[in-house]
Amino acid sequence: MSTTLSSRKRKRGLSDAKQSDSLSIELSSLSDTQTGPVLASFPYLTLPKNTxxxxxxRGEEEGKEFVRCSSTIAGxxxxxxxxxxxxxGSDGAGSRYFLALHRPGSSxxxxxxxxVYLISRQVKALKNFKPTEPSSSEHFQARSMLGKVFGTKKAKAAIDAQERNKIDVSAMEDVVGVLQDRIDEGTENLPTQEKLQDSANAARLIPAYNADAERPxxxxxxxxxxxxxxxxxxDSLLSKLKNAADDRSRVRLLPNARSDWLRQHLMLAYSSPKPKRKIAKMLIYASVMFAFRGVAGRNVPERSALLERLSPAPEVVVDGLLARFTETPRGSTKxxxxxxxxxxxxxxxxxxxxKVDDYATDxxxxxxxxxxxxxRVNDLFKSLGVTRLFNVVMTDQLMFVEIASGCTIGKLSSQDLKRLGLPDSVGQEKRAILKAPLTFPKPRLRRRA
Known part of the structure; x- marks a missing residue:
């Protein structure tokens, strides 16, 4: 490609006759992949000419057009x-630059x-230099000096009050040993963190749990x-359920036949030719617990009456519920x-x-x-997480409290719906979900009263 430029100039010493000069423009004949001259923009600095x-x-871009490659320059x-x-990484997009080369006497x-390279510089002597940050005392001292010079009257008064109330640590060096002895005497009978943890776990109204469990x-x-x-x-009641004619007959064999949750799960358990014995036994026990709460209430019937109303529940099951979930006041037999x-x-x-719902309960x-x-039901499900004791840090304005809970109330994800074999419409309903390993939320801030 060539272009002819024509210019008319009045030259010194010549006649007024117009003279025409021509200059042709051509692209360089160098190969596109060959490294040619480059442009570099340097910081305000004079370099030696022989630098x-x-x-x-980049190795993966060798063979491409040089001006479009990602390249670096160093010296x-x-x-x-x-x-x-x-x-x-721009592949040459945007503005493009050209160098114009003209040899004297050539047309x-x-x-x-x-x-084009934007050059940055690094002083070798400062390459490994790391600035030191001021200490907290230096920072405080600098702020105080600025406050005294430029602060308001109120700010200056606050700085003066803070300096007056500053504790002189050197004055306490002689009594530090006595203070430490008194602290040791006062804390030797305090319970350890482990004892506090065991005491808190024993007082919790939930089943005994494994805090280090990796699976729900x-x-x-x-x-x-x-x-x-x-x-x-x-097992005795399980065999009766197995020999029942239909689902309605099975439901009637349970101590509590009014629970929709029990009816649905019992029908689902016996919908397959080989129902799972473990699920069926858990449903039987859950039915007894449902019925026990409804019958016992605040006034627990006599044992004989309770056995009759919870029939056909085994006697050992009823006695176990009585022992664990009721109490007899002093001076009474009821x-x-x-x-x-x-x-x-x-x-x-x-x-x-x-457990029956595969850890996602409606x-x-x-x-x-x-x-x-x-x-109320959701709150009880939330309490089925593992709570651990943490050190409580108090300041003048804030108290930091950390709470742990393993059971959450929320909507099921698409993966959970697929795992449980539930339709997508169930994803809009909230359920109690228990997951492991247990995760604990970040500390929450609560204003002190």
Whole structure:
């Protein structure tokens, strides 16, 4: 490609006759892949003319057009290192630059495409230098000086008051040993963190749990909910369910036949030719717990009457529920169920429901069966997490409290719906979900009263 430029100039010493000069423009004949001259923009700094520079191209881009490659340039003197890059991932998009080369006496102007490098510098002596940050005391002292000079009257008064109230640590060096001895004497009888943890766990109204469980099924072991003797006694009732003619007959064999949650799960358990014995036995025990709460209430009937109303539940199961979820006041022979006993019974029941539901339970359905508010039921499910004690840090204005909970109330994800074999419409309903390993929320801030 060539272009002819014509110009008319009045030359000194010549006549007024117009003279025409022509100059042709051509592109460089160098190969596109060959490294040619380049443009570099340096910081305000004068370099020695003999400073060498090297241009390098990424290995994966060798063979491409040079001006479109991601390339770097580097050079150094005795005191300073220089480096820069061109087309950093842009593939040459945007403005393009050309160098115009003209030899004296030639009528050609050659244009050479070239990349542009923005050069940065690094002083070698400062390469490994790391600035030191001021200490807290230096920072405070600097702020105080600025406050005294430029602060308001109120700010200056606050600084003066803070300096007056500053504790002189050196004055306490002589009494530090006495203070430490008194602290040791006053704290030697305090319980350790482990003892506090054990005490808190024993007082919680939930089944015994494994805080280090890696799977949901290991958090609440089955026999921490159903003792082994009671579990073995359920086999007699299990055989009756197996020989029942239909689902309605099976439901009638349970102590509690009014629970929609129980009816749905019993029908689902026996919908397959080989129902799972473990699920069926857990449903039987859950039915006894449902019925026990409804019959016992605040006034627990006599044992004989209770056995009759919970029939056909095995006697060992009824005796176990009486022993664990009721208490007999001093000076009385009649058992009663306190609010703490009822809460303990419900959390054991809900932990069993979670096992049957593969750790995603419909709390609204259970609340309807128990004639309880959904909020109360959700709160009890939330209490089925693992709570650990933490050090509480107090300041003048804030108190930091950390709470741990393993069971959450929320909507099921698409993966959970697929795992449980539930339709997508169920994804809009909230359920109690127990997951492991247990995760703990970040500390929350609460204003002190």
């Amino acid at each position: 060498p520079f090297n241009v390098s191209v 150094e003197t005795d005191a300073i290192e220089f480096s820069g890059s061109a087309n950093d 050609k102007l050659i244009l050479q495409p070239t990349p 099924e290991d958090i609440y072991p089955l026999h921490n909910i159903i003792p082994e003797p009671e579990w073995a006694a359920l 058992a009663r169920m306190t609010s703490e006993n009822e809460t303990n019974l419900l959390t054991h029941l809900f932990s069993l429901c979670l 709390t609204a359905l259970i609340a309807s069966d128990l004639k309880m508010s959904p909020t």
